[in-house]
Amino acid sequence: MSATSVTYAEFAAREAHIESPTYERLSLAVSRDDRLLTLLDTLPAPKRQPNLLFGVVRYLDGPLDDTGWIVANWDRVTSHLMSRATQTNEIGRCAVLLPILAALPQPLALLEVGASAGLNLFPDRYSYRYGDHLVGRNDPVLPCDASGMTPPATRPEVVWRAGIDLNPLDITDPADAAWLDALIWPEQEHRRARLQAAIRIATADPPRLLRGDLVDDLPALAAQAPADATLVIFHTSVLYQVPAPRRQAFVSLVRDLPAHWISNENADVISHPGLPRPPDETLHNVLALDGRPLAWTRPHGQAMTWFAGS
Numbered sequence: 001m002s003a004t005s006v007t008y009a010e011f012a013a014r015e016a017h018i019e020s021p022t023y024e025r026l027s028l029a030v031s032r033d034d035r036l037l038t039l040l041d042t043l044p045a046p047k048r049q050p051n052l053l054f055g056v057v058r059y060l061d062g063p064l065d066d067t068g069w070i071v072a073n074w075d076r077v078t079s080h081l082m083s084r085a086t087q088t089n090e091i092g093r094c095a096v097l098l099p100i101l102a103a104l105p106q107p108l109a110l111l112e113v114g115a116s117a118g119l120n121l122f123p124d125r126y127s128y129r130y131g132d133h134l135v136g137r138n139d140p141v142l143p144c145d146a147s148g149m150t151p152p153a154t155r156p157e158v159v160w161r162a163g164i165d166l167n168p169l170d171i172t173d174p175a176d177a178a179w180l181d182a183l184i185w186p187e188q189e190h191r192r193a194r195l196q197a198a199i200r201i202a203t204a205d206p207p208r209l210l211r212g213d214l215v216d217d218l219p220a221l222a223a224q225a226p227a228d229a230t231l232v233i234f235h236t237s238v239l240y241q242v243p244a245p246r247r248q249a250f251v252s253l254v255r256d257l258p259a260h261w262i263s264n265e266n267a268d269v270i271s272h273p274g275l276p277r278p279p280d281e282t283l284h285n286v287l288a289l290d291g292r293p294l295a296w297t298r299p300h301g302q303a304m305t306w307f308a309g310s
């Protein structure tokens with residue numbers, strides 16, 4: 001079995017198995033298709049990953065049960081594999097940021113690094129449901145199963161918002177919006193519906209996004225935030241894409257800036273000594289404010305377990 005075949009077989013068993021029977025079947029089929037595996041192996045490693053390939057097939061409206069279609073359309077598939085990246089912009093993550101954002105001195109200036117299309121720069125315009133507790137009444141409503149904390153009573157007041165990304169997506173560009181939709185797995189209709197609601201909100205007032213690097217370009221953008229607002233620099237599910245020495249440079253930099261810093265990242269990419277055990281075996285991120293860990297969060301913001309006083 002080649003390494004790529006193993007990657008696809010493991011993706012089927014470990015990642016797609018619970019969430020997407022369609023991708024589970026497709027990924028298994030790829031792992032057994034020698035012609036397609038040979039073609040994938042001609043690409044750089046980051047361009048061979050299942051989420052990217054399947055996003056491209058969905059983007060091109062290809063069938064999700066036929067690896068022969070991928071082989072037959074390989075030139076078209078490759079050009080999109082090479083020009084696109086996995087940049088899922090998941091607004092559900094705003095539900096885990098909200099308790100911190102609402103508790104900081106208002107109003108806020110939000111600066112997101114690794115912002116993708118910048119949809120998480122609008123936490124003040126989405127609604128939230130923590131158990132029976134609703135915050136806001138408009139669409140989209142982001143449900144979050146929260147324990148160990150008192151849910152916020154209100155949404156934050158945001159007076160300035162800006163983001164940095166190596167490859168910012170333009171939410172007003174139908175091709176970029178379609179790519180974000182294609183990255184959502186086939187069965188996850190609830191995520192697709194809220195993405196569309198968020199796109200409507202962001203299209204009416206597109207966020208300011210800078211093409212740049214989260215270390216090199218952060219100080220200059222942070223310096224542009226209004227002095228009379230609380231500057232919050234935040235990132236969710238970004239640092240796993242950043243090489244370790246650059247991650248360390250980012251952490252040192254952000255600690256020295258006159259801002260609050262919220263991180264929501266896998267425990268493997270930012271170390272927090274003395275973390276309690278996660279609530280279960282599923283994948284979790286650690287939510288932290290100014291380097292202090294506060295909660296375990298599920299990757300799409302669907303749940304959070306606070307272990308520090310809220």
Ligand SMILES: C[S@@+](CC[C@H](N)C(=O)[O-])C[C@H]1O[C@@H](n2cnc3c(N)ncnc32)[C@H](O)[C@@H]1O
Binds near residue numbers: 113165215237
């Ligand atoms: C998985 S996406 C997450 C997007 C968004 N934070 C969210 O939670 O929905 C990671 C994003 O980080 C960006 N990124 C990766 N390395 C970066 C860097 N060094 N500087 C700026 N952005 C970066 C990628 O381009 C991508 O858009």
